[in-house]
Amino acid sequence: MTTPTEASAPRLPGQPFFHYRDAQLWVEDVSVSALARAHGTPLFIYSQGAMLSALDAYRRGLAGREALICYAVKANSSLAVLQTFVQAGCGLDIVSGGELIRAVRAGADPRRIIFSGVGKSRADMRLALELGIGCFNVESLPELDVLNEVTSLLGRRAPVSLRVNPDVDARTHPYISTGLKDNKFGIAHDQALDAYRHAASLPGLEVVGIDCHIGSQITEEAPYLDAMDRVLDLVAAVEADGIALRHIDFGGGLGIDYQGETPPAADALWARLLQRLDQRGFGDKALLIEPGRSLVGNAGICVTESLYVKHGAHKHFLIVDAAMNDLPRPAMYEAYHAIVPVELLDRPSHVYDVVGPVCESGDWLGRDRRLAVASGDLLAVCSTGAYCMSMASNYNTRGRAAEVLVAGNQTQVIRERETVDDQLRLEHGLAPALRPRT
Numbered sequence: 001m002t003t004p005t006e007a008s009a010p011r012l013p014g015q016p017f018f019h020y021r022d023a024q025l026w027v028e029d030v031s032v033s034a035l036a037r038a039h040g041t042p043l044f045i046y047s048q049g050a051m052l053s054a055l056d057a058y059r060r061g062l063a064g065r066e067a068l069i070c071y072a073v074k075a076n077s078s079l080a081v082l083q084t085f086v087q088a089g090c091g092l093d094i095v096s097g098g099e100l101i102r103a104v105r106a107g108a109d110p111r112r113i114i115f116s117g118v119g120k121s122r123a124d125m126r127l128a129l130e131l132g133i134g135c136f137n138v139e140s141l142p143e144l145d146v147l148n149e150v151t152s153l154l155g156r157r158a159p160v161s162l163r164v165n166p167d168v169d170a171r172t173h174p175y176i177s178t179g180l181k182d183n184k185f186g187i188a189h190d191q192a193l194d195a196y197r198h199a200a201s202l203p204g205l206e207v208v209g210i211d212c213h214i215g216s217q218i219t220e221e222a223p224y225l226d227a228m229d230r231v232l233d234l235v236a237a238v239e240a241d242g243i244a245l246r247h248i249d250f251g252g253g254l255g256i257d258y259q260g261e262t263p264p265a266a267d268a269l270w271a272r273l274l275q276r277l278d279q280r281g282f283g284d285k286a287l288l289i290e291p292g293r294s295l296v297g298n299a300g301i302c303v304t305e306s307l308y309v310k311h312g313a314h315k316h317f318l319i320v321d322a323a324m325n326d327l328p329r330p331a332m333y334e335a336y337h338a339i340v341p342v343e344l345l346d347r348p349s350h351v352y353d354v355v356g357p358v359c360e361s362g363d364w365l366g367r368d369r370r371l372a373v374a375s376g377d378l379l380a381v382c383s384t385g386a387y388c389m390s391m392a393s394n395y396n397t398r399g400r401a402a403e404v405l406v407a408g409n410q411t412q413v414i415r416e417r418e419t420v421d422d423q424l425r426l427e428h429g430l431a432p433a434l435r436p437r438t
C-alpha cells in the first residue's frame with residue numbers, strides 16, 4: 001500500500017499548530033494517532049500554542065490601550081483552558097454561577113471577571129458580590145432592580161455596565177445573532193438612556209460602563225463598526241446626562257475559518273476599531289472585550305475512530321464513534337467542521353455522510369464528504385475547540401470524551417473520559433414505596 005504525502009493532504013484549519021508530517025497528523029510536536037492510542041476516542045486534543053497565538057493577535061491589536069481581554073468561558077470551560085488564559089493575563093467573561101466557581105477555581109481574580117447573561121439568579125448575584133466581581137453586565141430593567149435589592153441585603157454596591165442591544169445585523173447564523181432588536185439580549189437602544197438614569201438612581205449600584213455583544217462567528221468588519229457607532233452615540237448621550245462611563249465593553253463574536261471563511265484578523269480588526277474610537281473622541285476609555293471562539297475554536301480537534309463503512313442503497317455512510325452529544329454544532333446549526341484523516345493512507349475514496357452512533361437522524365457530523373478511509377481508521381473533526389466540549393451532553397448515556405492539552409512536545413490529560421458510573425452518581429433508584437405493584 002502506498003502512502004500519500006502531505007502534497008495530497010486535505011485543507012486543515014488551525015495550521016501551523018495542526019499539520020501533517022510524514023502523512024500523519026500532528027498537534028504541535030505530538031502525533032495525534034499516538035495520543036488516540038494512549039487515551040482512546042472520541043478524544044479532544046487542544047493546542048496551547050494555538051490559543052496563545054490567537055490571544056497574541058488581540059494583544060497586538062490593543063497594544064498601548066488600557067484594555068482587558070476577558071476570555072468567554074462558555075466557549076471552552078475546561079479548567080486547564082481557563083488557566084491558560086488566566087495565567088497569560090486575561091480576565092474572564094462568565095454567564096452563570098457555575099462558570100463563576102470554575103473561573104475562581106482556575107485562579108482568576110474575581111475583580112477581573114465580568115458577569116454577562118440575561119437570567120442571572122439572585123443566588124448567582126450574591127455569590128458574585130461576595131467574591132468581589134469586577135462588573136455585572138446587566139441586560140434588563142428588572143435585573144437592575146433585583147441586583148439593587150441583593151446588594152442592599154449584603155450592604156454592598158455592585159459595579160454595573162448595561163448591555164445595550166444596538167440593533168445591528170451581525171450577518172451570522174440566526175441562532176447565534178444577539179444584537180438585533182428581536183433577540184432576547186440587552187436593553188433596546190432607544191430605552192438605554194432611561195435605563196442608565198434608573199441605574200444611576202439606585203443606591204446599590206455603581207454605573208461603570210457600557211457593553212454590547214452582537215453575535216458570534218462574525219466574519220466581517222462592518223457589523224463591528226456599526227455597533228461601535230451605535231454604542232458611542234449612547235456613550236455620548238449618557239455622559240451628557242451626567243453619568244460617567246469608565247469603560248466600554250465590545251463583547252466577543254469574531255469568527256474563525258471553519259470552511260474557508262476569511263474573518264478579519266483580531267489585530268487588524270482592532271486597529272480599525274480603535275481608529276474609529278479615536279476619531280469619535282473616545283480613545284481615552286478603558287476597553288473590555290469578551291472573545292471566545294476566536295481564541296479556542298481552531299485550537300482543538302476531536303479525534304474519532306471510524307466504526308463502520310456502510311454502503312447503503314443511495315448513500316455511503318461512515319459511522320464513527322463521536323456523535324452529536326460530543327459535537328452538537330452540526331445538529332444544532334447545520335454547522336460545517338472539516339473532517340480529515342489522521343493518517344493519509346491509500347484507500348478507496350467515497351463521498352460519505354459522516355454520522356455518529358446516536359439514535360437520531362440529526363446525528364451527523366459532516367455531509368457529502370469525500371474521504372479515503374476504512375473501518376478502524378482515525379479521523380479528526382477540525383475546529384472543535386469552541387462550543388463542542390462545553391456543549392456536550394450524555395444523550396444515549398454516552399460518557400463525555402476525554403480532553404488532552406498539548407504544549408510543544410508536552411501533553412496532559414485535562415479531563416478524564418466520563419464513565420457510566422460518573423453519570424449514574426447523582427441518580428437514585430426507585431424507593432420501595434414508589435415501586436409499581438405487579
Ligand SMILES: Cc1ncc(COP(=O)(O)O)c(C=O)c1O
Nearest residue numbers: 072116216252253290291292293
Ligand atoms: C455575552 C457574550 N460575550 C461573549 C461571547 C463570546 O462570543 P464568541 O465566542 O463568539 O467570541 C458570547 C457568545 O456569543 C456572549 O454571549
Ligand SMILES: N[C@@H](CCCC[NH3+])C(=O)O
Nearest residue numbers: 074176216217329386387
Ligand atoms: N454555541 C454557538 C455560539 C453561541 C455563542 C454564545 N452566545 C456555536 O456553537 O456557534
